[in-house]
Amino acid sequence: MTTRQQRRVFGEVADAYDEVRPGYPVEIARRVAAYLGHTPARIVESGAGTGKGTAVLRTFAAPLTCVEPDPAMAAVLRRRFAGDDLVEVFLGSFENWTPPPGGVELLASAQAWHWVDPTRRNQLAYDALAPAGALAIFGHHYGFAEGPFLDEMDAIYDEIAPEIADPPDKRLDRARSFHHDEIAESGLFADVETQHLETIVHFDTQRYLTLLSTFSGHRMLPEDKRVPLHNALADLIDRHGGVLEHRITTSLWLARKPRP
Numbered sequence: 022m023t024t025r026q027q028r029r030v031f032g033e034v035a036d037a038y039d040e041v042r043p044g045y046p047v048e049i050a051r052r053v054a055a056y057l058g059h060t061p062a063r064i065v066e067s068g069a070g071t072g073k074g075t076a077v078l079r080t081f082a083a084p085l086t087c088v089e090p091d092p093a094m095a096a097v098l099r100r101r102f103a104g105d106d107l108v109e110v111f112l113g114s115f116e117n118w119t120p121p122p123g124g125v126e127l128l129a130s131a132q133a134w135h136w137v138d139p140t141r142r143n144q145l146a147y148d149a150l151a152p153a154g155a156l157a158i159f160g161h162h163y164g165f166a167e168g169p170f171l172d173e174m175d176a177i178y179d180e181i182a183p184e185i186a187d188p189p190d191k192r193l194d195r196a197r198s199f200h201h202d203e204i205a206e207s208g209l210f211a212d213v214e215t216q217h218l219e220t221i222v223h224f225d226t227q228r229y230l231t232l233l234s235t236f237s238g239h240r241m242l243p244e245d246k247r248v249p250l251h252n253a254l255a256d257l258i259d260r261h262g263g264v265l266e267h268r269i270t271t272s273l274w275l276a277r278k279p280r281p
């Protein structure tokens with residue numbers, strides 16, 4: 022029997038993921054180029070999924086290798102960039118991808134760097150980069166309880182699925198410092214910095230439930246918890262007019278491989 026791994030559950034809902042997960046502001050590419058001081062000549066993206074981060078990286082018009090281990094996610098990605106000569110897909114994990122000689126100028130990862138082996142990812146990133154190349158990790162911050170009825174949502178999670186409830190405080194701070202501290206403490210990189218962007222997205226009840234169904238924490242819940250949890254959240258949103266306003270913070274973590 023194979024164990025169902027949390028980092029591999031996204032492919033179970035690849036199309037829904039592509040449909041409801043918010044994409045990333047193209048401003049991310051502008052900030053990455055400003056950090057690098059130029060447009061990268063060659064890019065690798067770890068955990069490309071269905072291509073939401075890829076779409077932003079593609080604006081660089083440079084050869085882009087998308088590393089994605091899940092066949093269903095990779096199928097959506099391939100469909101999206103079919104016929105695009107600059108985009109190639111490597112079906113496998115980042116741990117199994119071999120960088121080109123001399124490395125790449127930009128290693129990017131959208132909402133996926135935390136899935137790479139934490140004991141090796143800094144060294145793997147260092148090895149993948151050319152001297153003065155940049156690591157750019159970006160992603161939206163999602164709490165499971167969000168928006169104007171945060172307290173009521175928290176109460177529902179606490180009652181039905183406390184194992185995935187957000188910690189009551191500091192949730193944003195924790196997400197904000199997570200990659201920064203890990204990269205800085207590795208001692209391998211220079212100029213480590215974190216930037217943030219805010220976007221507002223509206224979800225009606227059904228779309229919000231579909232969004233939740235794409236989160237690995239929700240997917241790993243047994244059905245006898247997930248169904249009542251989603252029903253209770255749907256009731257809550259309906260009682261508040263049927264639309265949830267999500268204020269999304271997108272973080273961008275940047276680091277540079279020093280020249281020898």
Ligand SMILES: C[S@@+](CC[C@H](N)C(=O)[O-])C[C@H]1O[C@@H](n2cnc3c(N)ncnc32)[C@H](O)[C@@H]1O
Pocket residue numbers: 028029031032042067068069070071072073074088089090091094113114115116130131132133136137138
């Ligand atoms: C939350 S999704 C993010 C997808 C996409 N980048 C986005 O922003 O929508 C995480 C992705 O990381 C992939 N992944 C999981 N483990 C990985 C690994 N070891 N190396 C590379 N990608 C991995 C998953 O298959 C999934 O497609």
